[in-house]
Amino acid sequence: MAYVEASVRRRQLVAAARSALAQEGVARTSLRAVAAEAGVPLGTMQYVFPSKEALLRAVIEDVVDEIVEVLRGTAEVDRGLEHAIRQGLAAFWDQLVSGHVSLQMMQYELTMYALRTAGQEELARWQYERYTAIVAEWFERAAHHAGETCAVPFDRLGRITVAALDGLILQHVCDPDRARSRTDLADVVEMIVRLADVRPAG
Known part of the structure; x- marks a missing residue:
């Protein structure tokens, strides 16, 4: 070979x-x-x-890196936080959710496997910490670039965004109705924008 x-x-x-x-x-x-x-x-x-556990960690790291690449490659952070939320979540959905049910199922399975395997619980915690950190950093960068403030801490905004998307993705995986999911995603985006309550700094 x-x-x-x-x-x-x-x-x-x-x-x-x-x-x-x-x-x-x-x-x-x-x-x-x-x-x-x-x-x-x-x-x-x-x-x-x-070991299988070492391989699964590498897979989760690869999935996380893919999300980072999507956000870095498509999320526009030079037009303020609200725009970043709207445009970034739409890009994420288009590239990693819509038409990618098997990818999302794999991520949920990896999380459940880690939680149910003795000694691997930290992997599931790390997975969601990374998801949250990625989103929070992206939001903070957009706000900082535009000289804006956010009504809640960025780490909290990131956690809530990940939680809302998680539920929406799971519903889409169970019943992949694209039109309904798009409408629901738009509602989730509005909720996140209202929670952020973006304002000019100072």
């Missing part, structure tokens, strides 16, 4: 794991199954990821 750099091999295996997890779910996905999906020997798989 041709030599592959460790960083490249790791990305290859994480991509294979995401594919296997989306198709089979967390409980039925093994290191052997991921190795087969990636087309590598099981020994190579175990060298990079000695």
Whole structure:
């Protein structure tokens, strides 16, 4: 087998794991199954990821990085906080939720797996801390850029935004009605904008 750099091999295996997890779910996905999906020997798989838990953490980190990339690539933070909320949440929904039910199911399964696996509870906590931090940092950057204030702390605004989206996404996964979900997303955006109560600083 041709030599592959460790960083490249790791990305290859994480991509294979995401594919296997989306198709089979967390409980039925093994290191052997991921190795087969990636087309590598099981020994190579175990060298990079000695345990299923290590692989799942890498998958969650990859999903979080994907969310960061979407927000950085599409969220417009140079037109104020309200615009960032409206435009950013729409971009997030378009790129990572609508038409991506299997991705969202995988994220929920990973969270539940971590919570139910002794010693892995911290992984679920880390997952949501990262989600919240990503959103809070994005909101704060938009407000700072426009010289605005927010009525609530940014970490709280981030937590509430993640919680609201989580519920909306779960409903969409259970019944993927795009028109209804779009209407509900618009209502969630209005609630977040009102909670932020954006005003000029000073």
